[in-house]
Amino acid sequence: MRPFLRTLSILWLVLWLPLAQANSPEIRHWQLDNGARVYFVQTETLPIVDLRVTFDAGAARDGEQAGLARLTNSLLSQGAAGLNADELALAFESVGARYSSGSERDMAWLQLRSLTRPEALTAATDTLAMILAAPEFPEADLERQRRQMLVALQAERQSPPTIAERALYEALYGDHPYASAPQGTEDSVRALSREAVVEFHEQYYTAGNAVLAIVGDLSANEARELSERLLADLPAGDRAPQLPEPEPPEPQTVHIPYPSAQTHVLIGQLGIARGDEDYFPLYVGNHILGGSGLVSMLVHEMRERRGLSYSSYSYFVPSAERGPFILGTQVRADRTGEALEVLENLFVEFRAEGPSADRLQAAQENITGSFPLNIDSNRKIVGYVSMIGFYGLPLDHLDTFIGQVEAVTQAAIVSSFQNRLDPEHRVRILVGPEGILADEDE
Amino acid sequence: MRPFLRTLSILWLVLWLPLAQANSPEIRHWQLDNGARVYFVQTETLPIVDLRVTFDAGAARDGEQAGLARLTNSLLSQGAAGLNADELALAFESVGARYSSGSERDMAWLQLRSLTRPEALTAATDTLAMILAAPEFPEADLERQRRQMLVALQAERQSPPTIAERALYEALYGDHPYASAPQGTEDSVRALSREAVVEFHEQYYTAGNAVLAIVGDLSANEARELSERLLADLPAGDRAPQLPEPEPPEPQTVHIPYPSAQTHVLIGQLGIARGDEDYFPLYVGNHILGGSGLVSMLVHEMRERRGLSYSSYSYFVPSAERGPFILGTQVRADRTGEALEVLENLFVEFRAEGPSADRLQAAQENITGSFPLNIDSNRKIVGYVSMIGFYGLPLDHLDTFIGQVEAVTQAAIVSSFQNRLDPEHRVRILVGPEGILADEDE
Known part of the structure; x- marks a missing residue:
């Protein structure tokens, strides 16, 4: 067979391969x-x-x-x-x-x-x-x-x-x-x-x-x-020293004037480092709270129920040291105060009570069901493998991912949100027109 | 086996599958x-x-x-x-x-x-x-x-x-x-x-x-x-009627004043419709002339030899009817006239003589060798399959692609460029500062 035909056949072949017996990922x-x-x-x-x-x-x-x-x-x-x-x-x-x-x-x-x-x-x-x-x-x-x-x-x-x-x-x-x-x-x-x-x-x-x-x-x-x-040609050198641990901030509100009709709101607190043992309950909990785009509790409350904002979200940035946990939204400037109150109350309530059994199950199915999309190309896999190596995560992190998500309970979400997050030590950032809050000092 | 483990295994499995006996693409x-x-x-x-x-x-x-x-x-x-x-x-x-x-x-x-x-x-x-x-x-x-x-x-x-x-x-x-x-x-x-x-x-x-x-x-x-x-719910309707055939344009130069230091130059003529029998020699020829980014003859002449321009290129837009064939470059405004001359002379020469045997072989290896990158995701494959269906190309278009590229000869490139392209009927577009050509009328 001519080489180019062989290359092509191999290529098509793998697209048409029937599934054979299972191997372990490695x-x-x-x-x-x-x-x-x-x-x-x-x-x-x-x-x-x-x-x-x-x-x-x-x-x-x-x-x-x-x-x-x-x-x-x-x-x-x-x-x-x-x-x-x-x-x-x-x-x-x-x-x-x-x-x-x-x-x-x-x-x-x-x-x-x-x-x-x-x-x-x-x-x-x-x-x-x-x-x-x-x-x-x-x-x-x-x-x-x-x-x-x-x-x-x-x-x-x-x-x-x-x-x-x-x-x-x-x-x-x-x-x-x-x-x-x-x-x-x-x-x-x-x-x-x-x-x-x-x-x-x-x-x-x-x-x-x-x-x-x-x-x-x-x-x-x-x-x-x-x-x-x-x-081979890299000098041996040393591994960079560990970064210091960040301290929780004093609570504060920073208002940066900007001539827009909307206010851009971020509320941040210290979140978690990569490898935190509470990673999975926090990940699943956040998916329910504000991580899943149009189906999260934040969007339901802010948009569907109150018409405050089209876009509301929350996310962790797990890092070498504790990265931020962020709640965010964009809101019509004259409703900034109301939006802050709704966001913060919803978070406090979620941290105290966790999600309903229905929401938890729906989130678990949503995450595990769409997991294939996360690793549907070599490029995505190389990103995961780099992350696993860089942060020293277990080599079976991807292999156990779905099982860990399935194992998350309502009680684990509540205790992990209470252990890792502290709304007393939060900072609020408001970027929008002046005079949007009746009382901007704390 | 629990369903999520099975999903995961299947997923990993296919990433690790050894190559088995060949099937035909279909x-x-x-x-x-x-x-x-x-x-x-x-x-x-x-x-x-x-x-x-x-x-x-x-x-x-x-x-x-x-x-x-x-x-x-x-x-x-x-x-x-x-x-x-x-x-x-x-x-x-x-x-x-x-x-x-x-x-x-x-x-x-x-x-x-x-x-x-x-x-x-x-x-x-x-x-x-x-x-x-x-x-x-x-x-x-x-x-x-x-x-x-x-x-x-x-x-x-x-x-x-x-x-x-x-x-x-x-x-x-x-x-x-x-x-x-x-x-x-x-x-x-x-x-x-x-x-x-x-x-x-x-x-x-x-x-x-x-x-x-x-x-x-x-x-x-x-x-x-x-x-x-x-x-099922779409009305039957009719297929849209065929578009008229375009006529070759009168040669012309259009200068659109723009306050920039560079001139943006496009030289266009009628190219080919999808399914043109000369597609492959034109495709390979264009790859050599100006289609392959940093290794094309245009870049070699315009940048390496004359320092006229960082970016020079050529491409076909095969369409339902004859789409354009375009030569393009960006050039320092005061060298616009020189750039036009170099581009057009190089094209005329290439159309008359075709590429050297070395360049042809290198291009064929480059195209066939990197072909896997063109179909390395379902999303790219669906694009090709849509194109094949929409334009009524042979169902084995992808399957024979590499063979067709390999079969292109220097003589086929010359005759296809001469049959399909006619530099007498070209239009030039210059977007850049005024007074960049000594004589802008024709």
Whole structure:
């Protein structure tokens, strides 16, 4: 059979495969000599490999230089090992590979999708290895990137949701590293130097601080060789030190004037760290309270019953240290006070009593029934595997997910909401026109 | 085994399945009594169904009322069978289904992703059936949608690429229906009436004018039942009449003044209809000329050799009738004339001589090697299957794709470019500062 016909047949084949006997899911894990942790899931449905290298090098490591983690991450592919940005892009494109990168509070990452054909995979891996270990941070690209960050910060001033989120983290975290925004401030971005970028890269982009997730059509041996080839040139380095524990904030209301007809409301408190033993009851409880979009209790109360707001929601941001738990809504400005009262009362009531048996069962069915959508592509799986590796979650996290959701009881939701959340220590952020609350002081 | 464990096992199973003996790919096709054409691909990797209903109801059917097809399509989910927009959204969301819709020049479509669990699939299908057959086009939603279209048209005036594209279609197609933009004009959008929307829906959203593509984990019987359930309430109606053949345009240069440092350049001529027998040599030839992003001859000449432009490209838009073939670039305004000359000379030379043997081989390997990326999700497959059904392409189009690409010769590229393209009948669109060409008249 001609090779291209064989490729095609294999491809179609897997789309038509009858289900055979069951295997167990498996995340294989190993550590390289230089300290890098590797997590591998073998999939055989397509001749494609997705991989992500994650470093504990997010904005929480910015220190006084807000925006440094993001600038460093965005410059990696602008020049490395003697190749400029165009040549690096061409090296990926000519073998059909796709590269991207990003950074948030906890982590910074580089991601690659490549075909498994050996010549494509080798070329793409070698290019990524150069970007990882030998970035050059050219001055001209740094200035361009700085200008882009400043333009983005200007745009942010026109966006009430972004203004509110920044203010929420500041109010909730005070002196803790989570307080400052990954995108920095205009002053901090102007002050970032190439020297700081080089130092940040040397300190945090090391093997000891790295987690590599690989998902794709490779044997375990091939994945091991790939991991060594990709990360061999990284210096060993150290794992970043643990972040301090955040302190619960003083209760406060921050009102940021904005000329809009609606008020953007966020109410935040400290939530949970990744790996918290109460994760599942909190996850299911939040789904019922405000996590499930149009069918949550918050939407029912705020929109259906009172016509206060089209959009109301709640969510946890589980992080290396306690991330926020947030209740939010947008509401017609003259009804801001009423909306705050309804949101906060509903939360207090839910925390005291939990959901009804009907709502709990519906939520469990909704979550477990739609779980397939969460892992319906290699790209989504590589995201989960990275998260499991980065936060040190059990390797069977995905395997046990549905069972853990099914096991949640009404009593567990009540006790977890009472143990982990404390509405006395909440901050409220209001972005909207002035004079929306009769009494804005506390 | 408990049901949720079984679901999970099946899911993981398919990710780990070893390759078994080959099956042939298969698109099954049938026609319903009311005339609707159905195309079905059975996939068993995930408990998910993706489906798309396509109507010959795109902007080419707008007549004098530019924007009518888009307005009609966007209003479908705003109210149907007594349910309002929120209730319809909730009906999808409560069973984990995702709905979207859209329209372009040739077609308008509705798309649904649902879990295969019978209660979820039935509920999602019934909701979509209501949206298809019993939309209500509420006046208030029509006005809101009209305002959104007007805002989008204002934004368009700030976007040189969109300005250029609109001007290209106008210059290239003259009186032909393809001349007018799917988004309409400010005047035409202001004039659209609810009555016109209702008439458009009655005429074009019929079974005889519909193609349904289904991709997912269903048996052929289940897919057949789904197709009947979904489309049973559509009136039979007629298939839309064939569009007229477009005439080649008079050569012309249109310069639209815009205060930018760069000129946005498009050079357009009539290309091919879907199903053209020269499709594959044109596709491979264009990949080499300007279709492959950073590795094309256009980029090599314009960027690497002359430093004229970062971005240069060419593409076909195969359509029901001859769609455009477009060469494009962005260039520093003071080098616009030089860029035009280089682009046009390169095209004329390529049309006369075709690619080198090396470039041809590299392109064939690049296209066939990265073909898996084109069909790596059900969503992409449903797009291809819709296209095959809508344009009446051979059912084995995907199956033979790689073989057809491999079979393209240098001689076939030259003769297809000479047969199908005629640089004498081209239009040039320049969007950029005034005075960029020494002589703008022809």
